[in-house]
Amino acid sequence: MKEINVAGQKRTDLGKKASKMLRKEGMVPCNLYGHATENGKPVALAFACKMSELRKLVYTPHIYVINLQIGGQDHTAILKELQFHPVTDALLHVDFLEVNDQKPITIGIPVKLNGLAQGVRDGGRMNLSIRKINVTAPYQNIPEHLDIDVTALQLGKSIKVGELNFEGLEIATPKDVVVCSIKMTRAAVSAAAAAEETENEPEA
Structure with a gap:
């Protein structure tokens, strides 16, 4: 697969109100699901990306291995799920899945x-x-x-x-x-x- 670099910033304010504010600022709320779990359920790392960063990843027929840089830490991931507005088709949320050399995807x-x-x-x-x-x-x-x-x-x-x-x-x-x-x-x-x-x- 092709590789692509995407930069994000950690977010601590969660919920609908915080997500709405992010979108007004041209940012998209994101989650990175890795290998960490809590009570048997995956633990997500919440962060946000500029829409300009995600556009090259989302609006393309290609699939990518994504080099995610979040808060100074590097993660290797793939797209897991995209959520769009049902009327405007605006990108609302992105889920990423962290990958490694050992576990198949x-x-x-x-x-x-x-x-x-x-x-x-x-x-x-x-x-x-x-x-x-x-x-x-x-x-x-x-x-x-x-x-x-x-x-x-x-x-x-x-x-x-x-x-x-x-x-x-x-x-x-x-x-x-x-x-x-x-x-x-x-x-x-x-x-x-x-x-x-x-x-x-x-x-x-």
């Missing part, structure tokens, strides 16, 4: 379809059903995207998660989930019908 990786499918050559339309597949692995082994060769995919056929295999990665998305398929179009139906008529024509 589960994360959604973007799908990249490679090749021109046979079904598309025959007039069909490629339909991408899911944009990310969840995988589990040490964060150093996580790729930027998952390459899937669709060259041999024919009309009416699909590729399911269970048919895929990526070295060093354990797939966490259910096996029966369809990744992509070739849908029949009117052009493909017309071409198939014309081909069938040609085959059935009597020889002169």
